[in-house]
Amino acid sequence: RKEVEQDPGPFNVPEGATVAFNCTYSNSASQSFFWYRQDCRKEPKLLMSVYSSGNEDGRFTAQLNRASQYISLLIRDSKLSDSATYLCVVIPNAGNMLTFGGGTRLMVKP
Amino acid sequence: NAGVTQTPKFRILKIGQSMTLQCTQDMNHNYMYWYRQDPGMGLKLIYYSVGAGITDKGEVPNGYNVSRSTTEDFPLRLELAAPSQTSVYFCASSWGARADTQYFGPGTRLTVL
Numbered sequence: 001r002k003e004v005e006q007d008p009g010p011f012n013v014p015e016g017a018t019v020a021f022n023c024t025y026s027n028s029a030s031q032s033f034f035w036y037r038q039d040c041r042k043e044p045k046l047l048m049s050v051y052s053s054g055n056e057d058g059r060f061t062a063q064l065n066r067a068s069q070y071i072s073l074l075i076r077d078s079k080l081s082d083s084a085t086y087l088c089v090v091i092p093n094a095g096n097m098l099t100f101g102g103g104t105r106l107m108v109k110p
Numbered sequence: 111n112a113g114v115t116q117t118p119k120f121r122i123l124k125i126g127q128s129m130t131l132q133c134t135q136d137m138n139h140n141y142m143y144w145y146r147q148d149p150g151m152g153l154k155l156i157y158y159s160v161g162a163g164i165t166d167k168g169e170v171p172n173g174y175n176v177s178r179s180t181t182e183d184f185p186l187r188l189e190l191a192a193p194s195q196t197s198v199y200f201c202a203s204s205w206g207a208r209a210d211t212q213y214f215g216p217g218t219r220l221t222v223l
Contacts, residue, residue: 098212
């Protein structure tokens with residue numbers, strides 16, 4: 001089983017739709033969780049951290065479910081500019097290096 | 111600040127050739143990293159460094175070498191290029207070891223034929 005797993009997609013949604021992605025992780029002792037965004041042929045950039053209590057940044061909401069070992073990303077009112085690959089990132093233990101999921105591709109259509 | 115810069119942007123190598131991928135950061139970050147990303151896959155850590163003179167292996171170090179003689183520079187060396195090393199290589203840096211402080215360079219696309 002991979003340490004961090006994501007549905008590769010693509011998720012094809014119309015503008016204005018709400019879309020959600022999940023990411024599962026195998027190490028129950030994982031400490032930190034993040035979502036990165038990667039545009040086509042570009043470098044990854046941090047989108048948001050994922051906190052135990054859940055957190056929101058504008059149209060984006062991230063949630064953590066430790067019992068089921070997954071994190072989620074919800075995007076409301078999708079924009080064309082949201083089209084990208086969303087990478088789930090986990091730090092398995094305190095101070096250890098990042099482990100990346102394979103990414104979920106989102107395509108927002110007019 | 112230029113952030114993290116990488117050269118070259120693209121390179122084609124023949125099997126058995128060697129090359130060095132350059133990475134420089136101007137943010138005075140202690141931590142630097144090299145990742146590779148194969149098509150449709152996540153990033154895998156090759157090597158990392160927690161400061162000048164200190165390097166350590168990541169998940170996929172075989173076939174690569176690194177050095178860190180200054181805070182700013184973290185070159186990645188491929189000694190005997192193989193087709194399995196065809197990938198996009200990203201360098202990143204951070205102040206500490208946490209993900210939310212990592213800044214990535216634009217990447218180097220390497221093809222080994």
